[in-house]
Amino acid sequence: MNEAVKLTRELVRIDSVGGNEAAVATPLARRLEAAGFEVREHEYAPGRAGLVARWGSGLPVTLTGHLDTVPLGAQSWTREPHSAEVDGDRLYGRGTSDMKAGLAALVVAAEEHGRGQGRRVALELVLTVGEESGCEGAIDMAARGLVGPSRGLLVAEPTANRALLGHKGALWLKVTAHGRTAHGSMPHLGDNAIYKLARAISAAERFDHGVPKHPRLGAPTTNVGTAHGGINVNSVPDLAQATLDLRTVAGQDHAVLRDRLRKALGGETTLEVLTDLPALWTEQEDPFVQTLLSAGAHAPGDGPAASYFTDASILASACGGVPAVICGPGEPDQAHVTDEYCEIPRIEEAVDIYRAALARL
Structure with missing residues (x-):
């Protein structure tokens, strides 16, 4: 089984519904430290920790994903939501698509990039808490100055490996x-x-x-x-x-x-x-977008924007107003649903896309 698929299953077995992100961050921090990354923990609240992991020198590319998942809902699941059951080409469980498969693909691709030969672009992984409740972790990270300038931002939210170019902003108000x-x-x-x-x-x-x-x-x-x-x-x-x-x-x-x-x-x-x-938009002609497309990401097509918001609303600005692309292996229509699943070949494909894109940068 592909390394990223194995890691996805490990992460899905950790219940991080509405919190407990530290339980997900801890094994990822150990892996990244072993791969030569300098890791800093971001403690948002007790039991709720994200991390920032840096590899290499110079202006990095920022890779990001969130560690939390949404509640299971009132409807009964036909699959145990944290068993990471495999059935054919599908991996089932809460967070498979949104977005532990994306996390796993980013981490494995980053590890492989760090082990590569020759000149390689620096990396910064930003793994956040509380995205599902309004990007709380990303906001706090940016306020604390934990996220620095970069060359571009890759968000591994579920897009079925399409390179989406942005999303609407959200302003929620109490009257x-x-x-x-x-x-x-x-x-x-x-x-x-x-x-x-x-x-x-x-x-x-x-x-x-x-x-x-x-x-x-x-x-x-x-x-x-x-x-x-x-x-x-x-x-x-x-x-x-x-x-x-x-x-x-x-x-x-x-x-x-x-x-x-x-x-x-x-x-x-x-x-x-x-x-x-705030809203997010990067033109398709941007070199960062073109690099991802040349690395195998699927073209954005007629629907080039995500229907949901992401941490990029905060992080793109914190990284210096860089171009941002949303591209992850999860199935967009599986986010938050009962019996959530991710297609296993998408996870393997995402690692290939990320690895190839980083090599081109």
Whole structure:
């Protein structure tokens, strides 16, 4: 069995749902240290550790993936989610596609690169915690200065080894309306916070981002995800809140967007930022993209952007505004699903792509 497939199975057997990333980081740190990498641990919280591993000198190429996985969900699995069961060409288990196969392929390709002959590009592996909950680990790593300048960023999220060129940004906001409580039979004595929130929600439905449609990422969007308020049926509510999910395109300034939205919603509510991840886009003509394509990555085709956001929202900037490509062996439609699997030949192919691309750089 291919070394990357073996490593994927080892990682899938470690339960890192919603945390416990240190249990995944520790064996990877040992492997990378044995391969000659200088490894630094990033302790985000107890039991939650990522790592930054550096090999070689000079400006590196940055390789990144996240160590956490999402919960299993309420639906029963037909395969034990942490057994890493192999059935034909498929490897089953939580995190097989999103994204322990990508982690394994990066690590094995990096090890092989370090053992190669001749002049070789320097590498920096950035393995993060808390990506699934809003890129928390990448944000903290960047704030601590643990990620440095590089030549390019490769993200091993699930793309079936297509070279995707970016994704929309995410600006998640909490909208809060305050009022004054009173008895429901005497609403004139109160100040109904739900009415205020309802007016803000209506304004959000009509909100115009004020930017043109991106030629490849499409138009920015706004969605009201949750709304709640009040304590019981016969009281005037003095607090009501909603959450907004704005997906943005390359070139949008989130600070300007927040100001625009605040004016559109009116003065009856306040806004609190929950998640702020800028959009990502690299042109296909960029030499970093072309290197990956020449190394065997599949062309982006008509859908060149990922439907999800990634740590590259934070890390591309932390690396100095470098070109970033998302390319990993996982199946995109298997992320977060019950009975998640990854095609084993994709894992083997990913190692070949990464190894060839690093040799060309």
